[in-house]
Amino acid sequence: WNEQRVAQGQRAVNSLWFWGAGSLPASVHTAHAQVRSRDALVQGLAAMAGVRLGGEQSVDALVDLRQLRSLQQLARDAIAPLLDALKRGELSELRLDFEDGTGYRITRGQRWLLWKKPIMTLVDE
Secondary structure (H helix, E strand, O other): HHHHHHHOOOOOOOOOOOOOOOOOOOOOOOOEEEOOOOOOOHHHHHHHOOOOEEOOOOOOEEOOOOOOOOOHHHHHHHHHHHHHHHHOOOEEEEEEEEOOOOEEEEEEEOOOOHHOOOOOHEOOO
């Protein structure tokens, strides 16, 4: 596209600036009853959808883990407590959705299958 602009004697576009002129959607909907995130945009969308922010996790919740940067921190601070909650019956299932589209769904009865079968058998299609 830039080559075509330059061939027509126009300057090449090398950046985009977004500001103003946007508008909020009339409504925001989610299947989650609770959201936990440090991201201001995620918090704002949750507030617009009327979803509870933070607090005790006792309902279907979206937990934003983007701020966790190491695998050890992810395992210790997020996955281990969620697997414990699954074991205690506080969660009926645990879904892990990753940015690349990979997803895992683990129910209480499946929590030990991670050690028995290849992990790929748990991947959502």
